Amino acid sequence: MAQLVETHGHTHDHESPQAKAENLKFAMWLYLASEVIIFSILIAAFAIFRVRQPEMVDEAREALSISFVSVNTFVLLASSWAMVMGLLAIQKGNNESMVRWIGLTGVLGLTFVLLQLVEYQELRHEGIALYSETAGRFGQRFYPLTAFHGAHVIVGVIWAFIVMFKGIKRQYSPTNYIGIEIFGLYWHFVDVVWIILFTMIYLI
C-alpha cells in the first residue's frame, strides 16, 4: 500500500563553504596524483639513465654548477616557507601580512625560474644541448625533466600573484581561505618535486 510521507527536509548542503572547500582540496589531491605519475615517468627515465650510464652523468656534472643550483634550491625552499607563513597569517586574520608573504612566495618563485634560465644558458655554452653527439644523451633526460618542472613553477608564480591580488581585494578571511590552501598544496608539491630532482640530478 502506498503512503505519502512528507519530505524529510534534509538540506544536505553541498553549497556550504565547508563542503566546497572539501571538494576543492580533494580535487587538488587527485590532480596532484596524476602529476606525480607523469613526473615519475620522467624521473624514472633519468634514474635508469643514471644507473646504466653513470659516466655520462658524471661527465655532465662537471658542467653543472652545484653550488649555483644549491642557492636556487634554497630560494625555492624559502618560497615554500613564505607560503606557510602566508597561510598562517590569514588564519589569524592578518590580511596585509598574508598578501606580503604570498607576494614573497611569487617573487622567490620567479627568482628560481630566472636563475634556472641562467643555468640553462651556462649549460648551452658547455655544449649540453637537448641532443648532441657528445653530452647529448644527458641533455635529453635533463631538459625535459627540469623544463617540465620549470613550467610548473611558472604556473605557480602566476597563481601566487593571482592569490596576492585577490588578497589585496580582501577576498579571503579566517573562515574562507581555501583558495590559498589549495595553492599551497600545489606549491609544496612543486617544491618536493624539485628536492627529488635536485637530489637525483646533482647529488647522488
Add this chain to the structure above:
Amino acid sequence: MNAENSSSYIPIVVILVISVIFGVVISSFTPQVFPTQASAEAEQVDNLFRVLLGIGGAIFFLVQGALVWSIVAYRAKPDDDSDAPHIHGNTTLEIVWTAIPAVIVFVLAVLSFQVWTSIREEKANEQIVEVVGQRFNWSFTYAIPEAMRVPDGPTSITVPELHVYLNRPVKLEMTTPDVIHSFWVPAMRVKQDLLPGRTTEVRFTPVELSPDGGFPVVCAELCGGGHGGMRSAVIVHEDEAAFNAWLENALPESGDPAGAGRQLLESGALPCAGCHTLDELGWTGQVGPPLNDVFDTAARRVPGLTAEEYIMQSIREPGAFVVEGFPPAMPPFTEDQISQQDLSNIVAFFRSLSADADDTSVSDEAADVDADETADIEAGDEAADEAGVGDDESADADLAAQGREFLLSSAVQCAACHTQDDLGWNGRVGPPLNGIYDTAATRVEGLSAEEYIRQSIREPSAFVVEGFPPAMPPHTEAMVSEEQLDAIIAYFRSQSEEAASE
C-alpha cells in the same frame, strides 16, 4: 532470496548440458580454421586452441542459450505492468560463478605455459638462418658449408626465401635496419617482431613439405605503405641432401670470383681501362703499365709478397709500387669504391687469366656474394629471360612493367632510401624519385635522361644531389644487369609519359 521454485532450475541444467556438448562439437572444427600444420609447434598450438574453442564454445552457448531462454520464457505479458519477483542475489551462486571461471583460467594458464616452454626451448642441432627484414622485403642468409666453400671465398649466401628441410629444427636470428617488422609464417604458427637495435629469435621445426610457392611468410607489423606486399616464402626440402642441392645450385654459376671480377671490370664502373692495357677485356690504356699477365708479374715483383697481396695493395695504395718508367698517377681505391669482396673478385679474375693458376675453369663453387648479388643474378636471369629472348619486340610498356617488377623485388633496396609514390616507397635518405625521368633529362647538360639515370645507378657519386649524403652504393652489373637497367629506365620513362599524358 525467494520466489525461486525448482522448476526454474531445469532450463538452467538443460542449457548447461547442451553447452558442454556444443563446446565439444565446436572444438572439432579446429582444423578448418587453421592452415595446415607445417611445424611441430603447430600441432601443439592447435591442440591448445582446441581446448580454448571447446571452453569458449560452451560458454558461448551457455550465455546465448540463457539469453534466448529468457527472451522466450520471461517475456512480459502484454498487459502486465508489474515488477518481477524481487531477487537480490544468491551468495552460493555468485561464489560458484567466480570460482569456476577462476579454475578454468588457471587450467588454461598451466596448459599454455607448457606449450610455450616447449616451443621456446633450445633444440639440438638447430639450423641457424639470419633474417633481415627491411622496407619492404625479406632476405635470408645461410652459412655455406665448409665443403662447398672456395678458399678466400664467401662464407654465406643471401636469398629472398627461407629454405629449410624436414625435421631439422630452425632458429632464426633476425634484425632490421629501419622500422619494426614482424616475421610470421601462419603454417608454422610462429611469429616474432624484428626490432631495430636488437637481434630477435624465433624457433620452429618444419614437419611438412611445402606446396608450390612455399608456405607464405607475411609481415605482421605495420611498417609503411608496402606492408601488405612484404611477403616471402618458406621452402621445405625433403632432407639435408635436397637442401644442399638447392644451396649449391643457388650459388651463382657465373658468379665465381673470377667471373664476378670480370663483370666488375667490364662494367665500366671502374676507370681502369683509361690507363691500362688488357687484351682480354679490350683495354688500350697507355698511361700505366699493361696488365696482361699481371698475376705472374705480381708474384715476382716484390720478394715475400704474394701475387694477391701485391695486386690488392697496388689498388688500395698505388703509391707503394709504382712501376719504373710510369707516372705515379693512379689514384687509391678505397673500400667505398671497391669493396673487399670486389677486390678479391678482381684478383680472382686476374688469377684466372694466368696460365699458372690452378683452376681457370668456371666452377659451381661458392662465389663472392654481395648481400643481394645472388638473388639479383637469379632475378636478373629471370628478367633477362622475360625481357630478352623471344620477346625482342616487347613494347616499351612491357619493359617498363618488368622494370617495375624488378624494382619491387627483393633484389634491390632502393626503397630504403628513396621515395617513389607509384611503388609505395618512403625512403628519406636520398632524393625522391617521383618524376625522375623528367628531372634526369635536364640535370646535366649534354646528358640524356637515360644516360643520367644509368650513370647514377652505376656510379652514384657522379651526380650527388645537393643536400643529400653521398651514400648510394654503386650498382654493378652483378647487382643490376644491363637488361635490368634498361627495364628500370623504361619504367621511369613510363612514369613520365603517364604524367605527360594526364
Add this chain to the structure above:
Amino acid sequence: MATITAPLDRPLEGKRPHINEYLRWSVDHKIIGVQYMVTALFFFIVGGALAMMIRAELLTPALDVAASGQQFNTIFSMHGTIMIFGWIIPMMAGFGNYFVPLQLGAKDMAFPWLNAFAFWLIPPAGMLLILSWFIGPIEAGWTAYPPLSTLFSGDGQTLAALSLHLLGISSILGAINFIVTIKNMRPPGMGYFQMPLFTWTILATALIIVLATPFLAGALTLLILDRIGGTKFFDAANGGDVLLWQNVFWFYSHPAVYIMVLPGMGILSEVLAVHSRKSIFGYKLVALSSLGIALIGFTVWAHHMFTSLTPELRIPFMITSMIIAVPTGIKVFSWLATIWMGKIRFTAAMLFGLGFLSMFVIGGISGVMLATLPFDIHVHDTYFVVSHLHFVLFGGAVFAIYAGIYHWFPKVTGRMLDERLGRLHFFITYVSFFLTFFPMNFAGMLGMPRRVAVYDPKFQTLNVIISIAGFVLGVSTFILFYNMFDSLRHGKKASANPWRALTLEWATSSPPPSTNFIEDPVPMSDPYGYGTTEAEAYLYGQEQQFGPLKPAHFEAALLAAASDDSDPLPEGAGD
C-alpha cells in the same frame, strides 16, 4: 524509506533549452553533457566514413581505392584514433556528465566551471587531429609505434600527438570532477552501496583516467621530442629503445579500453534492470567488480606486446590477462541472472542491452584466447585481433551507448524515440555487425595480417562478405540518427519517468529544470528494488507529483500508437 514530496497543483513539465544554449559556453552539466554527446556523434560519423573506405578498399586483394599503401595506412590510423578518442571516450563522458549528478540527486557537478573548460578543450583538439591529415598524414596506426611514427609518418603525427595531449588533459579534469562529485555529493541515505551502478562505473572509470592518462602524456611527450627536439628516445642506434614507447603507451592504452567499456557496462546494468523490472542480481559484487577490473587492468598491458616483449617476461602478463576474465565473468553472469525470471519488455533499449550481452561475450571469449600466449603468437596483429576489439568496443561499448540513447533520450529531450524504428535499427545492426566482424576471426587465423591494403587472393571471399555486411552496418547507423532528429520534433511527449525506474534521474521532469530538482530528492534505499512494496510506494508518489507515468510495457504503447497516429504534438509544444 523513500519518499516524494507532497503533491503539487499540476504535474511538472519539462522545458527543453533553446538550441543556442548548446552552442556556447555553459556551466550546466546537462548542457555540457549534450555538448559532449553531439560532438562525439559527429566523430562517430567521420570515423564510420573512414571505416567504409577501408572496407571498400578491401573488397579486392589489390590496391584500388586508396591512392597508395601509405594513404590506406592513414585512413585506418585516423579511423582508430577518431573512434577511440573522439567518439567512445567523449560519449561516455557525456553520459556521465548528464546523469551522474542526477543519479546523485545533486544540482550539478562539484566544479561546473571546470566541467565546461574540460569540454571546450575537445573541439580544438578535434580540429588539430583533422588538420593533421592535411599537414602530413599520420600513417603509423593509432598505436603510433616508432620508428615508423618518428621517421616516416608525416608532420601531422606531431599535431596528432598534441591533439591527444589536449584530449588527455580534458579527460583528467573531467575525471577529477567525477570523483569529487561522487565522493562528496551523494545525498543522505545513499552510501556507496546504494549508488546506481552507472555511477559506480563512472567512478571506477574516473579513477583509471586519473592514474593512467599521465602515461599517455609521457609517451606523447617523448614522441614529440624525438620528432621535433632531436632527441633519441626511440632511436636504437643512439641508445634509445623502441620498446620504451610500447611499454609506456600500452600502460595507458590498456586501461583505456576499460575507460571505454566500463561506463557501457554501467548503462547495461541500468537498462537490464529497468526493462526487465528486476533487481540487479548480486549488486554488491557487480559494483566491486568494476573496481576489480579497473585495478587488474593496470597489470595486463604487455599482452599487446606478446611478439615484441622479451620472451621471458611474457608469461606473467598472460596470467594477469587471464585473471581479468574473472570479474568480467562475474558481471556477465550477474546480468544473465538479472533478466532470468524477470519481466522483459522488448524496448529498443532492452534489445541493445541483450545485444550487448550476446556480442560482448564473444569478444570476451576471443579475449581469453588472445591471453593464451602460444595462440596469441599466431594471431597477434591479424584480423583475429580486429575482430576481438570490435566485438568488445562495438558489440560492447557502442551497443551500450545505443541502449543508453534509447533509454535516456526521453529524459534529455522530453520526447520518446520511435520504438519501431528502434527495433529496425537493432535487428539490422545486430545481424550486419555479426556478419561484419565474426568472419574476421577466420581471416586472421588462416593468415591475413591486419593493416594491409593488399592481401593474398585466397582471403577475398571472406573480405567481400565482411565488406558488404560492413556497408549495411554503416548505413543502418542512420536509422538512429533519423529517429533522433525526427523524434526531437514529432516524438511522443515523455513523462518524467516513462520507464517507471527507481533511480533519481527519473525523479524529476523530462528534461529536468535547470536546477535539476525542485526539492532535494530522497533516494530509494535500493535503487534496483523492483518488486518491493517500497518501490510501489515510490512510484505511486511520483505519479502524484508528475502525473501519469507512461505505461511500463511498451508493446501496449506501440499498439496504442499504431492506432493513435493522431497524437503528434503541435509544433513548438514542449520546446
